[in-house]
Amino acid sequence: MRICIIGTGYVGLVTGACLAEMGNDVICVDQDTDKIALLKAGQIPIYEPGLKDLIERNSEQKRLFFTTDFKEGISKSLLCFICVGTPEDSDGSADLSSVLAVASQIGDCINEYKIIVDKSTVPVGTAEDVRSIIAQRLDARGLESLEFDIVSNPEFLKEGNAIQDYMRPERVIIGTDNVRTAEIFKELYSPFIRTSNNPILVMNIRSAELTKYASNAFLATKVSFINELAILCDKLGADIEHVREGMGTDSRIGPRFLLAGPGFGGSCFPKDIRALIATSNKLGHNLEICEATSRVNQRQKRYVAKKILDYYKDENLREVVIAVWGLTFKPKTDDVRESPALDIIEILIEHGVKIRAFDPQGINNAKRILGDRVIYAEDSYAALEGANGLAIITEWNLFKSPDLNRIYSLMKTPVIFDSRNILNPEEVRAHGFTYFSIGRG
Ligand SMILES: NC(=O)c1ccc[n+]([C@@H]2O[C@H](COP(=O)([O-])OP(=O)(O)OC[C@H]3O[C@@H](n4cnc5c(N)ncnc54)[C@H](O)[C@@H]3O)[C@@H](O)[C@H]2O)c1
Known part of the structure; x- marks a missing residue:
């Protein structure tokens, strides 16, 4: 599948590298120009065992790319994973400014059907906010009939063991209200659970977020x-x-x-x-x-x-x-x-x-x-x-x-x-x- 990963931190890089390892075509996008320059030069901005090899191999085999160009990443992909940070806000709640900024950028870029995937850890109701921001931007561009779906696919990797956790998840959680999207995700993740037979759990979006x-x-x-x-x-x-x-x-x-x-x-x-x-x-x-x-x-x-x-x-x-x-x-x-x-x-x-x-x-x-x-x-x-x-x-x-x-x-x-x-x-x-x-x- 053609996949865009937005946010190349601990979760985004591991997600991108592991999805590429399974044969998908992945473009990783980040607003941090220094980070993308490092990645393009073959250097890894974080320490995570096994990640360097995975990135090197998949970059060499041209399944994994890095860019700061949102439009390029999003327009080439069916699935757009949001993997940006959700740090703590001053009142203890999650600061969603990066997630919502990415939603706006997606709304400004898309020209055909996309599946937008919330992988960042976000409070219940965020998928609905992402959906309405994208819809508003499409309205503003006169593209109100353009279809897109939102999926919540929270990440459970542990830093220090992230590659193994991603490659052999104990479960995959898919929050969606759309049967067709659920099938696409089952296909995407089936190679990761083939030998373990661990479950892919499909549920509604709010339950997945929670x-x-x-x-x-x-x-x-x-x-x-x-x-x-x-x-x-x-x-x-x-x-x-x-x-x-x-x-x-x-x-x-x-x-x-x-x-x-x-x-x-x-x-x-x-x-x-x-x-x-x-x-x-x-x-x-x-x-x-x-x-x-x-x-x-x-x-x-x-x-x-x-x-x-x-x-x-x-x-x-x-x-x-x-x-x-x-x-x-x-x-x-x-x-x-x-x-x-x-x-x-x-x-x-x-x-x-x-x-x-x-x-x-x-x-x-x-x-x-x-x-x-x-x-x-x-x-x-x-x-x-x-x-x-x-x-x-x-x-x-x-x-x-x-x-x-x-x-x-x-x-x-x-x-x-x-x-x-x-x-x-x-x-x-x-x-x-x-x-x-x-x-x-
Ligand atoms: N780190 C973990 O172990 C872990 C595990 C599971 C879930 N999560 C969740 O995943 C999310 C990401 O966590 P992380 O640790 O990978 O964060 P991180 O801070 O390591 O990476 C976030 C990346 O997003 C980029 N970014 C921020 N705003 C952007 C924007 N508007 N457009 C493009 N890129 C942007 C940053 O430059 C950075 O590279 C968080 O919600 C976190 O809670 C993290």
Whole structure:
């Protein structure tokens, strides 16, 4: 099929590359001229495992193109995927300005039947807004009889595993009120579910829009639940690792998203849960569980920072240096949006603590937010030189089996704050460290 992807970020690039990999003809459009220039030159503006190979191969085989020319992308395609960002607005709701701007551009460009696909995460009712904006623009051009359809096709990929998630989705959600469009989408996605037999779920547009928010809010709630219990474990002397194993082996609960840590972050969970709350508030209905999930998450980041600050309470904090391992919101990405590491670092800096940070992929993005208030190290061990403590905030694999003797020799005082529970407490203590984790008593 001929496909136009509008917005070449984490979702747009993966969607474009994976659809091209299945043999579709894909044009990716973005308003960011620098990004498109990079992509045209064969460079990838984000870090996502496997993405570079996929883009290179499909560009070489002339199934994947990049442009800033909306008209070119849209006019050559049957399906136009909207993959632009929907960040948080000042009142917590989703800022739809990019989605609606793209809708206007589509209305200004199309000259024949198109299917417009909302892949961005958007509040219920947005597809109707997109439809009416396109219809208004067509009216203004005297093309009111030109037909088009709107589909909601929310995306569930996880950064760091995005290619695999896209190529083998656990389910595909198609929101449409049109049987013919549903068939086109079943055809488009059938190669992706051929071996897994996972379902393509067709539903009405509003249900599809809500399913994405419902999924994220539920997963975020699981994370906040285990984090809340981890604090209780610290107070009771219980071990959250045992508790989560005991809970997670119950098939009704399941083991995933039950890892205690410094709170959830990223470009989705925090903003999506707040957008869902905002949607519901406008209708006079409080989402009590979602509100608690969001509050608990804020508290969790403060809890980690407080653990660190409490340890040095008798010292002059201006002389305390903390090495931070991990700046991204999760491993295997360069994305630092709403990363707990950034909030924790901000609290520490506010109290005068000096930070030496290392992250395998996230330093450039973190620099844009933290600037020169932090010293950035070239590798994980360089961050430790002269440090009074090590805070592990993101569970990159390379932090999981570190050389404890080397760490000991580099640090000024051997203290580790392991906010992901990735190290073995007995082993770390046996190497002479004072060791704190989350919820392990
Ligand atoms: N990142 C994820 O893991 C993920 C997963 C599922 C869903 N989502 C949702 O997908 C959407 C996109 O997320 P993302 O992380 O890919 O965002 P992103 O910020 O990485 O990328 C958005 C892209 O859209 C471009 N853009 C913005 N306005 C534009 C316009 N008017 N015309 C053309 N291009 C424009 C930007 O230049 C940027 O390249 C969001 O709604 C997000 O919530 C994200």
